[in-house]
Amino acid sequence: MNPRLHHKCLLTIICEGEIERPLLAALQRIGVRGHTITEARGQGEHGDRDALWPSSANIRIEVLCDSNVADAALSALESEYFANYGLIAFVSDVGVLRTQKF
Amino acid sequence: MPFEPVILFFLLGLFAGIIRSDLKIPAVLYDSLSIFLLLAIGIKGGIELARHSLAALAGPALAILAAAALIPLIAFVVLYRLGRLARADAASLAAHYGSVSVVTFAVAASFLSRNEIAYDGYMVVFLVLLEFPALLLGVVLARGGGSQTRWGPMLREVLGGKSIVLLIGGLLIGWLAGADGIKPLDRLFLDLFKGVLAFFLLEMGLVVASRLGDLRKAGAFLIGFGMAMPLAAATIGLLVGQFLDFSVGSSVLLATLFASASYIAAPAAMRIAIPEANPALSIGAALGVTFPFNLLLGIPLYHDMAERLNGVFQ
Numbered sequence A: 001m002n003p004r005l006h007h008k009c010l011l012t013i014i015c016e017g018e019i020e021r022p023l024l025a026a027l028q029r030i031g032v033r034g035h036t037i038t039e040a041r042g043q044g045e046h047g048d049r050d051a052l053w054p055s056s057a058n059i060r061i062e063v064l065c066d067s068n069v070a071d072a073a074l075s076a077l078e079s080e081y082f083a084n085y086g087l088i089a090f091v092s093d094v095g096v097l098r099t100q101k102f
Numbered sequence B: 001m002p003f004e005p006v007i008l009f010f011l012l013g014l015f016a017g018i019i020r021s022d023l024k025i026p027a028v029l030y031d032s033l034s035i036f037l038l039l040a041i042g043i044k045g046g047i048e049l050a051r052h053s054l055a056a057l058a059g060p061a062l063a064i065l066a067a068a069a070l071i072p073l074i075a076f077v078v079l080y081r082l083g084r085l086a087r088a089d090a091a092s093l094a095a096h097y098g099s100v101s102v103v104t105f106a107v108a109a110s111f112l113s114r115n116e117i118a119y120d121g122y123m124v125v126f127l128v129l130l131e132f133p134a135l136l137l138g139v140v141l142a143r144g145g146g147s148q149t150r151w152g153p154m155l156r157e158v159l160g161g162k163s164i165v166l167l168i169g170g171l172l173i174g175w176l177a178g179a180d181g182i183k184p185l186d187r188l189f190l191d192l193f194k195g196v197l198a199f200f201l202l203e204m205g206l207v208v209a210s211r212l213g214d215l216r217k218a219g220a221f222l223i224g225f226g227m228a229m230p231l232a233a234a235t236i237g238l239l240v241g242q243f244l245d246f247s248v249g250s251s252v253l254l255a256t257l258f259a260s261a262s263y264i265a266a267p268a269a270m271r272i273a274i275p276e277a278n279p280a281l282s283i284g285a286a287l288g289v290t291f292p293f294n295l296l297l298g299i300p301l302y303h304d305m306a307e308r309l310n311g312v313f314q
Helices: A017-030 A067-080 B006-018 B027-049 B054-068 B070-082 B087-098 B102-114 B123-131 B133-143 B151-159 B162-191 B193-243 B248-259 B265-273 B279-309
Strands: A006-016 A036-040 A042-044 A047-049 A058-065 A087-096
Touching: A006 A017, A006 A067, A017 A058, A017 A067, A017 B265, A058 A067, A067 A087, B006 B102, B006 B193, B006 B279, B027 B102, B027 B123, B027 B162, B027 B193, B054 B070, B054 B123, B054 B133, B054 B193, B054 B248, B070 B087, B070 B133, B070 B193, B087 B133, B087 B193, B087 B265, B087 B279, B102 B123, B102 B193, B102 B248, B102 B279, B123 B133, B123 B162, B123 B248, B133 B151, B133 B265, B151 B265, B162 B193, B193 B248, B193 B279, B248 B279, B265 B279
Parallel strands: none
Antiparallel strands: A006 A058, A006 A087, A036 A058, A042 A047
C-alpha cells in the first residue's frame, strides 16, 4: 500500500430505501461518524428493485471506519435487519489520507 | 364514458408496464407530483374549511373515526381467521386498508365534479384524520403476536411522513389564506390539479404493472379480499354518511375514503413498525387489486349505492 495511506474499512450497505432513518440511527449508536448515501436500483432475492416509487427503491450507504466499528455494524445488521429486510452488506479494505476524519 | 377520463392515463401506464415498454417516469417526478397533489388537496380543503365552523365538524369527525376503526378490525379478523395469514401480515394489511388513498379520493372528487354532484370541500379534513389511526391500530394488532414495537420510529414515520405534513400544512395554508388569499396561486394549485393527477395516474399505472408479480404471491384469497373489503368498507361509509345526513356527493367521498387502501403512508410506516410482515402481500393487494378496483368499478358503484341509500334513515 502507498506509505502515505492509512488502513481503514469501507462498509457498504445496499438496502431498502424505507429503512434509511432507523438504520442510520443504529449506525450512529455504534460509533459511525459519517456516511454517504446514493440512490440505487437492482435485482436480487427481493425481485426487481426498480425505484419506480419509494417502496421499490434501494439506497447504498457507504461508511469509512475502523475495523472494530465495521464489525459491530455487521453484528447489528445481522441481529436486527437481515431476517426481515432486503439488505446486503460487505466490508472492503481501503487506504485513506487524514485518518483522524474517520 | 362510465368512469373518469383521468383513469385512461392510469390504463395507459398499466398497458405500458405490461408490454414492458421502456417508458419510465423518474422517481424524482413521482415525488414532485405527489408533493403537489397532497399540497393542492390540503389547500382546497383548507379554503372550504375556512367557510365552516370547526366545532360543527367535531361531532361528525368523532363518529367517522369510530366507524372507521371497524375497518382494520374486520380486515384483521378476516385475514387472520379466515385467510389464515400470519399475524404480522394480517395486521399490516389491516393497517393498509384502515388508512386511506389520497389519489383514490382525488379521482372520486373529480368524478363527482364531472357529474355535477355537489360535495362538501371540508371532506379533506376526514381524509387527514383517517390517514394515521389505522396504522397505530395495525401495530397494536401485530404486537399481540409478540413482535417488538418500535413506537418511536413508527410515530416519527407516520406523523413526520410527507403525506401528513403536506396535507395538514396545505389545510392550514388554505384555511389561513382563505379563497381570496389563495387567488394568486389558483392557476398552479387549482387549475393544474387535474393535469398533474393524470400524470400521476400514468405513473401509478406503471407501478401497478410492476407489482402484478406480487399478486401471484398474494394468492386467490387476497385477490378476493382486495375487492370484497372495499365493498364492505364503502357500505359502512355510506351508512355513516346517511346517519350524519351527508349529501350524496359527500357520502360517496366518505365511502371512497373507507374503501380505499393506503399505498403511500402505510407501506413506509409498516415496513418499520412491523418488519416481519411481507410487503409483497400488502402492496400486492392494496395497489394491485384495490386501487384499480376502486378507480374502475368502485367509485361509480358507490355513487349508485349512495343514490339508492339516500334518505333511508329519514
